[in-house]
Amino acid sequence: MKGKATSFDIAHYAGVSQSTVSRALRNSHLVNEETRKRVFDIAKKLNYKVDKNASNLRTQQSSTLALLLFEDPTSDESQINPFFLAMLGSITRACAKEGYDLLVSFQSASADWQADYEDSHRADGIILLGYGDYIDYQPKFNTLLEQNTKFVCWGATVDNRPDLTVCCDNYGGGKLAAEHFIAHSRTDCAFIGDASDHSPEFFSRFQGFKDELLANNVKINERKMANAISTEESGYHATRSLIANNIKFNALFAASDLIAIGAIRALKEANINVPKDVAVVGFDNIAIASYVNPPLTTIEQNTTIAGQMLVENLLKLIRGEEVQSTLLPPILIPRKSS
Amino acid sequence: MKGKATSFDIAHYAGVSQSTVSRALRNSHLVNEETRKRVFDIAKKLNYKVDKNASNLRTQQSSTLALLLFEDPTSDESQINPFFLAMLGSITRACAKEGYDLLVSFQSASADWQADYEDSHRADGIILLGYGDYIDYQPKFNTLLEQNTKFVCWGATVDNRPDLTVCCDNYGGGKLAAEHFIAHSRTDCAFIGDASDHSPEFFSRFQGFKDELLANNVKINERKMANAISTEESGYHATRSLIANNIKFNALFAASDLIAIGAIRALKEANINVPKDVAVVGFDNIAIASYVNPPLTTIEQNTTIAGQMLVENLLKLIRGEEVQSTLLPPILIPRKSS
DNA sequence: TGACATTATGACACCGGTGTCAGGAATTTA
DNA sequence: TAAATTCCTGACACCGGTGTCATAATGTCA
Numbered sequence: 001m002k003g004k005a006t007s008f009d010i011a012h013y014a015g016v017s018q019s020t021v022s023r024a025l026r027n028s029h030l031v032n033e034e035t036r037k038r039v040f041d042i043a044k045k046l047n048y049k050v051d052k053n054a055s056n057l058r059t060q061q062s063s064t065l066a067l068l069l070f071e072d073p074t075s076d077e078s079q080i081n082p083f084f085l086a087m088l089g090s091i092t093r094a095c096a097k098e099g100y101d102l103l104v105s106f107q108s109a110s111a112d113w114q115a116d117y118e119d120s121h122r123a124d125g126i127i128l129l130g131y132g133d134y135i136d137y138q139p140k141f142n143t144l145l146e147q148n149t150k151f152v153c154w155g156a157t158v159d160n161r162p163d164l165t166v167c168c169d170n171y172g173g174g175k176l177a178a179e180h181f182i183a184h185s186r187t188d189c190a191f192i193g194d195a196s197d198h199s200p201e202f203f204s205r206f207q208g209f210k211d212e213l214l215a216n217n218v219k220i221n222e223r224k225m226a227n228a229i230s231t232e233e234s235g236y237h238a239t240r241s242l243i244a245n246n247i248k249f250n251a252l253f254a255a256s257d258l259i260a261i262g263a264i265r266a267l268k269e270a271n272i273n274v275p276k277d278v279a280v281v282g283f284d285n286i287a288i289a290s291y292v293n294p295p296l297t298t299i300e301q302n303t304t305i306a307g308q309m310l311v312e313n314l315l316k317l318i319r320g321e322e323v324q325s326t327l328l329p330p331i332l333i334p335r336k337s338s
Numbered sequence: 339m340k341g342k343a344t345s346f347d348i349a350h351y352a353g354v355s356q357s358t359v360s361r362a363l364r365n366s367h368l369v370n371e372e373t374r375k376r377v378f379d380i381a382k383k384l385n386y387k388v389d390k391n392a393s394n395l396r397t398q399q400s401s402t403l404a405l406l407l408f409e410d411p412t413s414d415e416s417q418i419n420p421f422f423l424a425m426l427g428s429i430t431r432a433c434a435k436e437g438y439d440l441l442v443s444f445q446s447a448s449a450d451w452q453a454d455y456e457d458s459h460r461a462d463g464i465i466l467l468g469y470g471d472y473i474d475y476q477p478k479f480n481t482l483l484e485q486n487t488k489f490v491c492w493g494a495t496v497d498n499r500p501d502l503t504v505c506c507d508n509y510g511g512g513k514l515a516a517e518h519f520i521a522h523s524r525t526d527c528a529f530i531g532d533a534s535d536h537s538p539e540f541f542s543r544f545q546g547f548k549d550e551l552l553a554n555n556v557k558i559n560e561r562k563m564a565n566a567i568s569t570e571e572s573g574y575h576a577t578r579s580l581i582a583n584n585i586k587f588n589a590l591f592a593a594s595d596l597i598a599i600g601a602i603r604a605l606k607e608a609n610i611n612v613p614k615d616v617a618v619v620g621f622d623n624i625a626i627a628s629y630v631n632p633p634l635t636t637i638e639q640n641t642t643i644a645g646q647m648l649v650e651n652l653l654k655l656i657r658g659e660e661v662q663s664t665l666l667p668p669i670l671i672p673r674k675s676s
Numbered sequence: 677t678g679a680c681a682t683t684a685t686g687a688c689a690c691c692g693g694t695g696t697c698a699g700g701a702a703t704t705t706a
Numbered sequence: 707t708a709a710a711t712t713c714c715t716g717a718c719a720c721c722g723g724t725g726t727c728a729t730a731a732t733g734t735c736a
Binding site for chain 3: 346356361392397
């Protein structure tokens with residue numbers, strides 16, 4: 001046999017028509033049991049596999065989802081944010097469970113990604129995953145919506161479409177961090193992250209943090225805040241600049257674990273003891289968090305559930321079912337850094 | 339416009355035949371420049387995207403590679419080995435650079451994965467990534483070879499086909515670890531990993547380690563060896579059992595970083611100081627390694643290059659070009675654990 | 677026994693591109 | 707001016723399945 005076997009080959013050997021083969025292989029009840037068995041046996045012998053391109057072309061669907069990972073273009077090329085990698089893992093699993101394949105692709109936020117995968121019928125829907133400059137995405141979301149492309153995204157909100165977003169309750173997570181500090185009488189708080197509304201996730205975390213402090217009559221001093229994107233380097237530099245400016249605090253809330261880890265490095269360098277002098281709380285609970293020294297107290301986002309929800313919601317959208325807005329509860333994981 | 343635009347729609351608006359549209363969009367030199375422009379403009383306006391299913395079906399290739407990740411089924415479901423995640427990242431990037439899409443899928447070693455992706459024309463080739471029981475795979479490799487499926491694999495060797503494997507020089511890496519201990523006069527060595535030939539990568543690491551020690555007249559005591567698979571838990575338990583058996587050593591070579599991290603935890607628990615009492619060296623240089631306490635000395639496998647090589651070699655195989663056997667040089671990254 | 681339902685199958689159009697071949701128009705050559 | 711060449715385009719088969727429709731064979735009921 002040259003080349004791969006087709007349904008015509010099977011039809012030939014089974015002495016039936018190609019139509020019947022196709023039906024038999026898809027377990028249509030229209031096919032005689034005996035015929036079905038014969039076809040299956042021959043298919044197995046010839047190592048036949050349905051040509052997905054032909055099948056997808058005809059049925060106009062692909063049983064495939066696309067995952068677009070937006071990386072902050074400023075972050076180090078070689079290291080991908082471990083939080084996203086964890087998400088990727090759980091999304092892959094969730095897809096497999098649902099019988100879907102997963103196409104993975106990295107995108108820079110600026111690129112002209114649009115609906116490429118879905119328009120070209122390569123994927124039935126798209127999962128968008130990224131941290132950061134989501135605000136720039138709204139026009140692209142609109143394009144996707146206009147074209148009736150099915151998509152869900154992590155973290156970012158889409159105007160008037162809360163059902164397209166799965167995210168952690170960042171505001172609530174921020175409050176958890178504040179509660180934790182209050183409970184341990186650490187009220188001289190610093191924040192590192194991006195408190196502008198440029199990065200909505202960080203913004204919400206900060207808002208929750210600030211509001212909960214206020215509810216306990218604690219005000220956060222603007223001078224005790226520094227901007228950082230979600231990398232260890234950025235957290236390190238932001239913290240160093242606070243220290244260099246001689247700014248004092250006894251609690252530090254970092255908008256992500258990577259930032260927190262960088263912050264701890266900067267604190268250590270300045271001979272500031274964690275947690276004795278400064279208690280540090282991060283956000284995400286990436287795998288590294290439990291191994292750093294001291295182990296990092298953090299607000300966990302459950303990536304397993306998050307990945308499942310993204311996939312489930314997307315499939316519902318594809319099937320035309322209604323989707324509820326999904327907010328995942330954050331959990332405080334207390335460790336030795338606070 | 340209902341539904342997605344097709345090349346016929348463009349043909350209609352451009353007043354040319356569908357054939358010409360197809361040619362124009364693929365920049366065939368057979369098309370008049372003016373016609374080409376017109377077609378492009380209309381395509382853009384209609385937000386036209388080539389239907390990959392139709393295109394792939396006709397051309398019998400997919401511009402897609404499949405990545406099959408074999409996880410050790412005994413490892414914790416929720417956590418994927420960070421080394422593989424790093425590989426996944428670099429493979430994704432390498433694919434993008436070459437203009438290929440990447441299908442990602444998790445498989446358990448036992449499943450009937452065979453050549454599914456390639457047989458069904460979803461992918462032009464397959465990358466196999468896994469640790470562990472590779473020895474069981476040879477029959478499946480044979481099936482793949484028989485069917486002329488293009489594939490490459492990480493780590494595992496395929497009988498008589500060294501060109502299909504990309505891996506780190508595990509033997510050389512083991513020697514590096516031994517050299518390091520010798521240089522620091524730590525000659526009472528323990529090894530944790532799998533020194534049977536069940537896990538060829540671990541086996542090679544151990545062989546290199548042992549041989550280099552022998553070259554320096556140091557013999558490793560069989561009692562100072564313990565089996566472990568590549569998880570933190572497994573490393574922890576293996577080390578605990580050594581300690582429980584009152585086995586003494588002043589240097590420990592772990593077959594992977596996760597094992598090493600587990601080992602350090604066990605040592606700490608037993609009040610054994612790292613590196614003062616026991617120097618620890620791991621293997622992989624995963625991201626966590628530099629953050630643990632103390633930072634872990636390890637043998638780095640460069641995942642960026644590894645991913646690139648896997649993709650490059652696979653593409654060469656697909657194009658029918660000759661591929662050289664690829665052995666990547668390991669590098670010792672000295673940190674505070676030794 | 678004739679009308680009708682049920683079951684199993686084949687023929688065929690179709691999905692949306694790609695590649696081949698034939699041929700008309702314009703240009704060059706003899 | 708006829709012949710050859712180049713350039714550009716359209717018609718059409720084809721990739722390998724899926725879904726619809728027609729139909730033959732068999733079973734059911736009045």
